[in-house]
Amino acid sequence: MRIFKRENSTKWWVDWTDQKGRRHRKSTGVDDKKLAEALAAKWQQESFLEQHFGVIPEFPFQEALLRYGQERLRDNPVSYKASVKSRLQRLMDRFGDKTLTDLTHAVIREWVDERLGEVKPATALRDLSTLRAIMNKAFREGLLAQVPPFPRMKKDAGRCRWLTVEEEKRLLMASKPHQRALIAFAVDTGGRRSELLKLDWQNVDLARRFITYTKTKNGEDRTIRLTDRAKQVLTDLGPKEIGPVFTYRGQPMKDVSTAFAKARVRAGLDDFRFHDLRHTFASRLVQQGVSLYEIMHLTRHKSFQMVQRYAHLAPDFQERAIAALNAYGTVSAQSA
Template sequence: MATIRKLRGRWQAQVRRKGMKPRCKSFDTKQEADKWARDLETQVDRFGAAPDTKILESTTLGELMDRYKIEVSPTKRGAEQEIQRIEVLRRHELAYRTMIGLSQQDIASFRDERLKVVAPSTTVRELAILSHIIEVAIRDWGLPLAKNVVKMIRRPVIRNERTRRLDGNEEQRLLDACDAGKIPFFKTLLIVAIETGMRRGEILGMRWDDISHNRRVVTLTMTKNGSGRQVPLSQRAFDALMAWKARADVDQQRVFPMTAGSLEQVWRRLLLRADIIGLRFHDLRHEGVSRLFERGLNVIEVSSISGHKELRMLKRYAHLDAADLVGRLG
């Protein structure tokens, strides 16, 4: 059992356990002393001995972020986005906390601060990165932490379901606005997005070799959920692709030579020219999947095209038009 006492204006914690030398440390507050003693006792119970906490006292969370960014992030498919998120986290005061002093309260305060400036989904992703950094440090790098404090706090609730679909003549306005833009293939890109319901990354990653002309199918070797799939092309999508291919640079292997950041910039300018409000590029996936249902395809057929593995997730995209359903019911 730990002993906590006030000595010369500071709080001293002392832990005595059989088979180990007594450990003692002074703190400014009793709360800090209690936490240190509890953590040390937990570690003794877990490891059978008192670990060397000097490394925890000298290692900051920011240093773990830097090592993770170099050793772990590059092995992931979403390496670029994760490294960008870590750079944001690195600028937060949390990065300067030593691992011996990092507490649940610190993580909870970070969560609450971020929720004031970013969406809950962004905060959840940042917490997930922090949690994995600490988990890797414990499991692979041998950091003598008794617990992962990020796992002990409540995560924000994400409510990002959207029902936005193309309304009235919005599709035609978007396509017409492409003619005034400087990206020659953007109209084709929009048609493919609407007709197939493919994700942004899947569309931008398409190569001409992925398209089977005689079968009218696009083969995606790797997707967001970690597996490949084949996406059938409607006649409209296929014709648009072939028209663009006839004009494209023959040495360019990618169908749409554009980055995700560039696409977002072009999309924002396009919405201004088309005078459309509240439409995101990802909403075209909603539109495409919903149209597949409205064409009479069943859940299995739609999921094989869209790449959804869970019916729960697929239902979020399938916002069917009620008037159309009434007509089909008779």
């Protein structure tokens, strides 16, 4: 084992070869030689234990978190910036000084209980899912011998607030003209707010009646065929070769929260959010007999379970099922 300093560096480095002939070289990150020697001895011992007894050395949680974060940022920058980054920061603040093996079931359970006292269950569940993903990735990469059992949390059935036709009329009448276009388009295409505000004319094909939402929350492009009303909305806005579709006074619309909240109040709508326009899109499709499988692909939900919240809206689904069984009901239950 050799301890040395590189040129123009105050930090000590360590260099050693293990019993399999593999060379290891890494910086200790310190300029105290005795501390550097202690770290070097520790690393050499950990390398020996891992090779001969399968003992995985301690690995800092913050490094595992950063590896996971880099992967998510690379695979889906939009989702990372929108939600993943803030969840990772919360986990870093809480567990940044720990190793992976410090995160036992008891430690995670205590943290979950605290989160449930601070936020809604759905938020706590998303944080827990992110922590589990970090630990699973570390396990796959050989940085953790075993993923601890995670506390069970009941998943929320999901919100399903949608507009009736009469409520939609009230909301549109209570909105400013530029808002009406956005609201109607959201209802007819199922676009998320971020997707709508990023929609560019270069991704609009009026001739073939298609639009494409790019770089969506799931990291995939999503193409939607336009309804008559959605096409008319775009026609009225005045198609261009390029540029944002939804604007206000010539500038791209960036935040519609305040204006939408005021319109909602004027319309007398309780417990209604902008995202519920997307629920309205899916709910109306179900009520017209479109299958949940088709809706999942139109909305680009990640799993079938996420569209299950709309199942109860399907028209006469139980009647159809019973009618199918009745077709076989020719043998009397009293028959010998």
